[in-house]
Amino acid sequence: MPFVVAVDGPAGSGKSSISKEVARRLGFGFLDTGAAYRALAWHALAIGADTDDAASVISSLSSFDYRIGTDPAGYAVHVGEVDVTEAIRDPAISAVVSRVARVPEVRAHLIELFRASMATTPKPGIVVEGRDITTVVAPDAPVRILLTASEAVRIARRSAELVGPSADTAGEQLRRRDQADSKVVDFMTAAEGVTTVDSTDLDFDQTVEAVIGVIRTAQPQMVE
Ligand SMILES: Nc1ncnc2c1ncn2[C@@H]1O[C@H](COP(=O)(O)OP(=O)(O)OP(=O)(O)O)[C@@H](O)[C@H]1O
Ligand SMILES: Nc1ccn([C@@H]2O[C@H](COP(=O)(O)O)[C@@H](O)[C@H]2O)c(=O)n1
Numbered sequence: 516m517p518f519v520v521a522v523d524g525p526a527g528s529g530k531s532s533i534s535k536e537v538a539r540r541l542g543f544g545f546l547d548t549g550a551a552y553r554a555l556a557w558h559a560l561a562i563g564a565d566t567d568d569a570a571s572v573i574s575s576l577s578s579f580d581y582r583i584g585t586d587p588a589g590y591a592v593h594v595g596e597v598d599v600t601e602a603i604r605d606p607a608i609s610a611v612v613s614r615v616a617r618v619p620e621v622r623a624h625l626i627e628l629f630r631a632s633m634a635t636t637p638k639p640g641i642v643v644e645g646r647d648i649t650t651v652v653a654p655d656a657p658v659r660i661l662l663t664a665s666e667a668v669r670i671a672r673r674s675a676e677l678v679g680p681s682a683d684t685a686g687e688q689l690r691r692r693d694q695a696d697s698k699v700v701d702f703m704t705a706a707e708g709v710t711t712v713d714s715t716d717l718d719f720d721q722t723v724e725a726v727i728g729v730i731r732t733a734q735p736q737m738v739e
Pocket of ligand 1: 532676720
């Protein structure tokens with residue numbers, strides 16, 4: 516297994532953008548686990564499954580042909596032959612993804628895929644981000660981080676990315692998603708041995724440096 520940096524946190528805390536940049540600077544791979552839950556939600560809708568019905572969601576797993584790259588310089592997400600990299604970011608997917616992610620059979624299936632991706636990364640290390648990486652997917656990772664920021668700051672950062680009506684509803688959607696997701700896994704408080712990085716008062720670069728600082732403290736030889 517490569518050197519694993521596990522990063523969890525609530526929606527909009529910067530998990531994917533910060534983790535990707537940390538991976539790029541350290542020459543590590545990067546695994547966005549939320550992309551798999553989003554891709555499954557996309558697939559379930561595409562084949563007409565009922566995302567409110569666990570049995571229907573579980574049945575969609577058998578035809579879920581999922582691939583994601585781990586190169587932080589540019590990764591694509593595929594379901595079968597379809598490139599869904601952009602489509603899975605649509606607010607319509609964000610609105611239903613928690614319903615898919617709450618199904619235990621889905622989590623068990625995807626966690627196997629994550630562990631296989633981690634094990635086969637060609638890089639010396641991999642930054643893996645999500646909600647349950649520090650506690651369930653890679654609880655023995657040598658570096659485990661809870662990346663957080665105040666809700667107001669997270670909503671402001673997310674809204675700034677969007678235009679039109681989506682920007683107005685981004686806050687409500689982010690709150691609703693965190694509420695639903697936190698019934699399934701606890702990503703609001705750091706588990707024992709997990710280091711919290713609070714980016715509320717840090718800019719992007721300072722946050723990247725703070726995360727690299729945690730890695731440096733744990734394993735100086737992994738950070739040049
Ligand atoms: N410290 C920071 N300062 C300013 N902007 C930031 C900071 N960290 C992240 N951002 C910005 O906040 C936005 C949300 O970040 P990102 O998409 O990485 O969050 P996330 O935790 O992966 O969200 P989600 O779980 O909803 O996918 C992005 O526009 C990102 O560039
Ligand atoms: N480890 C994870 C990662 C994600 N989820 C679910 O997927 C949704 C989308 O994740 P993003 O990181 O892309 O926002 C998220 O809202 C969770 O429902 C998860 O359960 N576990």
